[in-house]
Amino acid sequence: MKYSETINSLIRKGLNEVNHSINGHLPLSIRREILQTINEPCVIGKISISCALKVYPIWNDFFKNDTEIIGLIKQSEKFLLGQINEKELLGNAEHLEVFVQDYNKEDNIMVMFAGMTDVHAAYDVLTSGGMEECVSDEEALQNPDTWDTAFIASLAYNGGAVALDAINHDRNKEFWNWYLTDCIRIAFFNDKLPYPPTTSIVSAKYFSGNNIKEYRTQPNIWKENAECRSRMNDIKGILVKIMDITHWTKSDFYFYHVGTASYTQVFYYKGNELVKFNLDINISMYLSRKVEN
Structure with missing residues (x-):
């Protein structure tokens, strides 16, 4: 599908929602509507891979000189191009999902979300990135099994908080503005996806070393x-x-x-x-x- 005025209209609708929302959130209903309107597996797959690349520096900042997760992202792109088969990509994604889930701890949850974004992007290109039609925004927030790749990426990008009332609102708004503009345009118009440079970039530095920013933790x-x-x-x-x-x-x-x-x-x-x-x-x-x- 071509980049149409209908998609443009949905993007404007999404930007209006994000920029007038207290927490800078893009509701699932709008995300679903955009992807259903695009209805092109290759473009949807590239959107998911771009989300994975957006938060990959967080993972790489934790696992220096990573080769496995970035390898999975590259495999996902190769699958879209018909260069590897489903069995090869699925086996690697399942293996790395188990590895990433081992970091589902409070101190590393931001890193875990970054890794899970990459794994979910691989699953998206295998399944054409479909979303469950019957799941409402409220139900989706309560059930991690329904979280889509972009939402998981947003959790990683804003510091790892799960509840919308505990996230970094400015970072969340920044992510969803990027998603609605650069990310979707890259998927439509760029043959080459924006792989991060080998040196540290702003997204990674934001959460590392002396630049680390402290976020809310909810005592339970x-x-x-x-x-x-x-x-x-x-x-x-x-x-x-x-x-x-x-x-x-x-x-x-x-x-x-x-x-x-x-x-x-x-x-x-x-x-x-x-x-x-x-x-x-x-x-x-x-x-x-x-x-x-």
Whole structure:
């Protein structure tokens, strides 16, 4: 299929959604609509491979002088060109998927997502990159088995956070703007995909050495610790009382770490409008101590 005005219109729709979204997210429904409109296995495969190349420097920065994952990316491109068979690519992808999943740990989750992007790109070129029609945006976010290659790449690019309320919004917006512009155009118009140079590039440096940026980590001890659950219920009771007084329709409470610092945030809803509730510093410190203790 040629790069049509219909595709252009969907890209504009996607850019409008991303740039007006609080978290810079491109919904699955729009991603699916774009790929279904393209409906060309070779172009869709190149989009997935471009996503893999976008986050490959994160993997290579962790595994210096990597040959296996970059080899899988090159094999995926060769498969699109009819230069290797399905059995060869599938066997290598399955082998590397097991290897990458071994890094599904909190400290390495960004690296794991980068590696899984490459593996999923290989699967995409084998299956023509189809998406499940019946899966909604909300269901997809809750089920990692439904995550598409571009979404996994976005998780790697913004630091490895899984929940949309915990991601780096600026990096997420940057990724989806790239996806809707450069990535899709490369897939349509470039015969040669943009393999990274042998030297370190910005995407890798952003997460390495002295340039490392700390992201939110969500403590989950409350799931296993009875005392912590009790304290969380105390906090819930406080918020319920506030809601009764203020007539909020709903309240969200977030507690997270960035490096060694702890943070609490409370949001409330006035009808359908989400509003941040600016806690007094003493209350914020009190709630943080409640959770940490």
